[in-house]
Amino acid sequence: MTLNEQAKKLRIVFMGTPEFAVASLDALVRAGGTIVGVITAPDKPAGRGMELQQSAVKKYALEHQLPLLQPEKLRDPDFLDALRNLKADLQICVAFRMLPEVVWNMPPMGTINLHGSLLPQYRGAAPINWAVINGEKETGVTTFKLQHEIDTGHILLQDHFPVNEDDTAGSVHDKMKDIGANLLVATVEGLANGSLTEIPQPGAAALRHAPKIFTETCLIDFSQPVEKVYDLVRGLSPYPGAFTFLNQKKLKIFKASVRKAATDQQPGTFQTDAKTYLSFVCTNGFLDLKELQLEGKKRMAVEDFLRGYQF
Template sequence: MSSSNLTKLRIVFMGTPEFAVASLDALVKEGCNIVAVVTAPDKPAGRGMELQQSAVKKYALQNNLTVLQPEKLKAPEFLDTLKSLQADLQICVAFRMLPEVVWNMPPMGTINLHGSLLPQYRGAAPINWAIINGEKETGVTTFKLKHEIDTGNILLQERFPISEEDTAGTVHDRMMHIGAALLVKTVKGLADGILEEKPQEVPQGTLLHHAPKIFTETCVIDARKTVTKVYNLVRGLSPYPGAFTLLDNKKLKVYKCAKQVAPHDKEPGTFHTDGKNYLHLICADGFLELLEIQLEGKKRMKVEDFLRGYRFNK
C-alpha cells in the first residue's frame, strides 16, 4: 500500500457533527491531503442565542484546514469555489443531501459513510431504528453516492454486535470510531486502485428495514405493546430525543430502564410504585422498571431521587 498514492489525492471533506469529526481526524492523522472542509453555517444556540460553530468547523480551524460554509449547495459562488479546489475525491459523513452537481464533480466521485449494513436501514436514523427493531448487530458501510438516497455501490462494510444493554448513544460512539477506521481503509483502497464497487443487492425474500427521520410521534411509548418492544424503543431513542409517556398529564421521558416479563392483571400504561425505591410502567406482558427519567420542566434524574420529591395525583 503506497502512502504516496494517499497523499497525492486531493480530498474535500463534508460533515457537521461530532460523529464526522472522528472520520476527519482519522484521515488527517493518516496524512490525507484535505484541501477543504465543507460544513453547516454557524447557528444561534443556547440561552444567549450566540452563534455556534459546528464540531467539524472547530476541528478544521484547530488544524488549519480551509472551511467552506455554504447556505445553499447549488449557489454559483460555492460551486465555483468547489471546482477551483480540483478535488479528486469528496467524502461525506453526517452531512446534508448533496445535489448531483456537487457529488458528481470530482473524477473519483463522492463517498459516503453510512451507519448501517446497506441496503438495510437506508435513511436518516439508522442507529435508532436498528435498536428500536431489536437488531442484534449493525455496522457501517462506505459507498459511492448516486441519485437515490443510500443506494450507491458499496465499497466496504464492517459489522459489530448490539447488546441488550446498548442504547443509541453507546452504539453511536462505537460506530463513530469503527466508521472512521473503515473510511481510512476505503480511501487507501481507492488511492491504490484495489477497491471494487459492488452494487447493493437485496437477496430474494429479504425484508428491507428503513430508517426514516425520528418525529415526536415516534417517541411516544405505547404500553399496550410487549415490554420488550417498549424497552427497545427506550434504548433506541436514548439519550436523544428520548422516548416518553405521560405521568399526571406531564411528559415523562425515559432514558434508562430494565424490563421484566411477568403475567399481571394491571392496566397497561399505568404506574406501580412504592413511592421510595421503584417506579414501574405496566406493559402488555410485564413491566418496565424505570431507572433514569425526566419529568417535563425538571432535570434528568435517577428514579429514587425523583420519588423522594414527587407526590402522585390520586
C-alpha cells in the same frame, strides 16, 4: 492506520457537521490525508441566549487550520466555484445533508459516503436509532459511492459489530463513529491503489428503513410487549428520548429494565413505592425505570426523582 503514499497525494474535500463526522475527519488527518477543504453547516443560533454556535466539524477545522466553506445553499454559484477551485480528486461525506448531483459528481473519483448501517438495510436519516428500536443484534457501517437515489450507491467496504442488550443509540453511536472512521481510511487507501471493487447493493426481500425520527415515534405505547418498549427506550436514548405522561406532564425515559411477569393491570398504568421504584405496566410485564426526566426538570436517577416527587 497510515495511508500509503498514493493515498496521501489524493486531494480530499471533507463534508460533515456533527461530532460523529469529526472522528472520520480526524482519522483522515492522522493517517496523512491531504484535506484541501472542509464543508460544513453555517453557524446556527442555539441556547437560551440564541448565540451563534459552530458545528463540531467547523471547530475541528479551525483548530487544525483546514480551509473551510459554510454554504447556505449547495447550488449557490459562488460556492460551486469555490468548490471547483479546491481541485479535489475525491469528496467524502459523513453525516452531512443531501448533495445535488452538481456537487457529488464534481471530482474525478466521485464522492463517497459513510453510512451507519449494513446497507441495503436501514437506508435513511436515523439508522442507528432504528437498528436499536428494532432489536437488532448486529449492525455496522458502510462506505459507498453516492448516486441519485439516497443510500443506494455501490458498496465499497463494510464492517459489522454486535449490539448488546443494554446498548443505547448513544453507545452504538460512539462505537460506530470510531469503527466508521477506520473503515473510511481503509476505503480511501483502497480507492487510491485500485484494490476496491464497487459492488451494486443487493436486493433484499424485506428492507428495513430508517426514516427521520418524529415526536410521534417517541411516544411509548405500553400495549406493546415490554421487550419492544424497552428497545424503543434504548433506541431513543439519549436523544430525542422516548416519553410518556405522568399527571399530564411529559416524562422522558432514558434507562430502564425489563421485568417479565403475568399481569391483569391496564397497560400504561404505573406502580411505585414512592421511594425506590417506578414501573409502568406493559402487556406481558413491567418496564422498571432507572433514569428519567420530568418536563421542566433535570435528568436523574429514579430514586432521586421519587425523593422529590409528590404523587
